[in-house]
Amino acid sequence: MRKELTKYLISMRARWRSVKDSLRNCLLNPCRNWRQRRLERARIPETQWRLTVARLPLLDGLNPAEQERLRDLATLFLREKTLEPAGGLGLELTPDMGPIIAAQACLPILNLGLDYYRGWRSVILYPAGFLAHHEYTDATGLVHRVHRPLIGEAWQRGPVILSWADLADPSHEAGLNVVIHEMAHKLDMLTGEANGLPPLHRTMAMQDWSRAFTAAYRSLRREVNWGRPTALDPYAADSPAEFFAVISEAFFEAPEVVADNYPDVYRQLQAFYRQDPLTRRASGRLPAAPGLPDPKSACG
Numbered sequence: 140m141r142k143e144l145t146k147y148l149i150s151m152r153a154r155w156r157s158v159k160d161s162l163r164n165c166l167l168n169p170c171r172n173w174r175q176r177r178l179e180r181a182r183i184p185e186t187q188w189r190l191t192v193a194r195l196p197l198l199d200g201l202n203p204a205e206q207e208r209l210r211d212l213a214t215l216f217l218r219e220k221t222l223e224p225a226g227g228l229g230l231e232l233t234p235d236m237g238p239i240i241a242a243q244a245c246l247p248i249l250n251l252g253l254d255y256y257r258g259w260r261s262v263i264l265y266p267a268g269f270l271a272h273h274e275y276t277d278a279t280g281l282v283h284r285v286h287r288p289l290i291g292e293a294w295q296r297g298p299v300i301l302s303w304a305d306l307a308d309p310s311h312e313a314g315l316n317v318v319i320h321e322m323a324h325k326l327d328m329l330t331g332e333a334n335g336l337p338p339l340h341r342t343m344a345m346q347d348w349s350r351a352f353t354a355a356y357r358s359l360r361r362e363v364n365w366g367r368p369t370a371l372d373p374y375a376a377d378s379p380a381e382f383f384a385v386i387s388e389a390f391f392e393a394p395e396v397v398a399d400n401y402p403d404v405y406r407q408l409q410a411f412y413r414q415d416p417l418t419r420r421a422s423g424r425l426p427a428a429p430g431l432p433d434p435k436s437a438c439g
């Protein structure tokens with residue numbers, strides 16, 4: 140009798156603990172649970188995910204757990220962002236487009252989480268490069284109208300604009316990735332206007348970031364000004380914001396170029412993205428990048 144009573148009490152205690160955990164989970168993680176439910180309902184189908192991975196060599200070194208996490212993030216990305224073709228240009232969305240964009244977009248936040256892409260919803264797709272029209276007023280009050288060809292653009296608290304031809308080109312040159320470039324701008328914009336300083340983790344020191352990036356940026360600008368060949372796309376010399384976006388592309392697509400030429404920056408990016416693509420490359424099929432070629436056109 141006593142044995143049975145003890146057994147009963149143990150089972151009641153276990154049941155109460157499970158109810159308590161569920162309640163705590165519901166109250167403390169409503170957002171996580173909501174995302175989990177959405178994820179279970181709409182995960183990118185296995186076949187489509189495999190096709191996506193096969194088209195993107197930069198995903199090759201991910202281990203099975205990372206692959207699954209990226210698939211989950213890409214699924215949620217497609218649920219939370221809208222993908223729309225630019226009006227009147229004849230681009231039709233097909234089922235393969237979303238996963239190809241989302242997989243590349245979510246690689247930088249693989250170990251950060253989708254909250255890093257908060258505050259914006261829309262991805263606008265152009266069939267190819269496009270002409271951007273911008274207007275700005277300088278310090279003297281003079282209004283300038285600028286028109287320049289772009290393959291991608293990220294707006295503060297606004298959409299990300301991408302050229303499908305450039306992001307889907309399976310033979311895109313090593314080191315260039317317009318999706319990662321624009322997503323890096325979005326991460327940078329989390330602290331306000333893009334300036335090359337995304338929100339650093341508590342374990343990182345602002346002085347270390349600043350020292351590494353300032354030295355690398357100045358060195359690249361000198362090389363560009365003197366007309367010397369550069370290890371990075373020279374567009375990175377345009378501003379600290381572009382330097383961060385371009386070197387983020389290279390960090391994922393051609394990590395050895397960043398590690399060899401800017402080892403301090405590589406370590407900072409490794410700490411920020413919480414990833415080590417150089418180690419990943421050893422087990423993947425990424426082609427070794429001898430150096431980065433000039434880009435076809437610029438990213439905003």
Ligand SMILES: [Zn+2]
Pocket residue numbers: 320324381384438439
């Ligand atoms: Zn840019």
